[in-house]
Amino acid sequence: MQMNTAVTRSSESILQTNKLIRNTYMLLSMTLVFSGVLAYLGMALNMSYGMALGATLVGIGLLWFALPRTQNSAAGIPVLFAVTGLLGLGLGPTLNHYMSVNPNIVMVALGGTGVIFLGLSAYALATRKDFSFMGGFIFVGMLVAIGAMLLNLFLGIPVLSLAISGAVIMIMSGYILFQTSAMIHGGETNYIAATAGLFISILNIFTSLLHILGFLGDD
Amino acid sequence: MDWLKIASAAALVAMFFLILPSARRMVKNSSRGSISDWMAFVVPMAVVVLFIIVLISLV
Numbered sequence: 001m002q003m004n005t006a007v008t009r010s011s012e013s014i015l016q017t018n019k020l021i022r023n024t025y026m027l028l029s030m031t032l033v034f035s036g037v038l039a040y041l042g043m044a045l046n047m048s049y050g051m052a053l054g055a056t057l058v059g060i061g062l063l064w065f066a067l068p069r070t071q072n073s074a075a076g077i078p079v080l081f082a083v084t085g086l087l088g089l090g091l092g093p094t095l096n097h098y099m100s101v102n103p104n105i106v107m108v109a110l111g112g113t114g115v116i117f118l119g120l121s122a123y124a125l126a127t128r129k130d131f132s133f134m135g136g137f138i139f140v141g142m143l144v145a146i147g148a149m150l151l152n153l154f155l156g157i158p159v160l161s162l163a164i165s166g167a168v169i170m171i172m173s174g175y176i177l178f179q180t181s182a183m184i185h186g187g188e189t190n191y192i193a194a195t196a197g198l199f200i201s202i203l204n205i206f207t208s209l210l211h212i213l214g215f216l217g218d219d
Numbered sequence: 220m221d222w223l224k225i226a227s228a229a230a231l232v233a234m235f236f237l238i239l240p241s242a243r244r245m246v247k248n249s250s251r252g253s254i255s256d257w258m259a260f261v262v263p264m265a266v267v268v269l270f271i272i273v274l275i276s277l278v
Contacts (some may be wrong), residue, residue, distance in 0.1 A: 051221060058228055064237055086248035105278050112274045116267055129259050133252030139242035143235060150231045153224060165272075172265050175259065212271065 013186075020183055021125075023191040027080070028198050034081055035088030035218070042092020043099070045126055052090040059086030067196055076192040084199055091207070105217055109209040117202050120173055124180035131181035134174055141171040162215050165208040172208075174203040 033161050042052065043119045061081045070076040098105050124131065152160045182188035188197075236273075 005250070019249050036224055053223060053226055053230075057226070060230065060234070102278065108278050112270070114241060116270065119266070119270075123263050127255075127259065131256075131260065132257055133250045134249075134260060135245035136249040139238060139245045142238055143242050146235045146238070150228060150235070153228050153231070167272065169267065170264055173264060177260065177263070209271070209274070213275060213278050216275045 016189075017184060017186075020189065020191055020194070022139075022192045024183060025163070026196070027077070027191060028194040031080060031084040031199055032193060032202070032215075035084040035203075038085040038088035039091040039095060039202050042089045043096050045092065046096065047089070047092040049093050052093045055086045056090035059083050059090065062086070063196060063200070067192070069104065071190055071192040071196075080196055081194055083196065087199075087203055091203075094207065098214055101214065104216060105210060105213045109206055109213055113202060113206040114171075116173060116205055117176060120176045121180050124177050125184065128184055129177075129181060131174075131177045131183050132185065132187055134178050138171055138174050138178055141193045143173070145171060158215070162212060165211040165215075168208040169205050169212075172204045 042055075047055075062079060066079050067076060067083060070079045092141070095106060098109075145164060148160065148167075150165050152164060175197065179188065179194060179201070183194055188194050
């Protein structure tokens, strides 16, 4: 009897995990498409850097203050779309800049980001390794990266900027492993929060890869 | 200094202080990984680095 209950609980837990993973990837793909459309709109409208920064700041504000309050209800989905749309819109001028220098950079960065995300997700899902031990490392890494960005905003050292982009890719790659593992092992049970975390990782990897390729590429 | 830089700096400072409590909590509550745990992180990261080098050679 006890064994039957354990088996039922275990299969229920596996079903819940599978449902969480399926919902997260479905919502993630929809938000990525929506964000891509808004990024294209930002490019077509030839948005200024000031407007792009405004859209990004509103998106980050919604991510930090509105999403945690709504993520446990259906209201979390439109908020998530607003966040991802605004962050996509904010990419417009950056994409226009790289497209004018070398359109190949944008395509390679886009494809590269996709390969990194799918590869790391597949690795975490296939090995089912618990990466919860990385939480402190990732968050402290984020703080160090933000501190370095702030410093370089005033110093403007190109090599430091390149090193920051490299570090951001590593931290966000670690975050993909951490978040995917949390979905498998029960550390994350909300698919809206999981989607938001993965979206931010993908966005950061993409922009950092753009920067590195733009800096080190032939053009 | 232009206002764009000031706004970016303000956003970074805000982000730092918003992440700080989560970072403290994570450092306090995260388990210490074993060497094999860290190797499971280092190996895919090395693959990512190699992949980025390949991407750089493509553009």
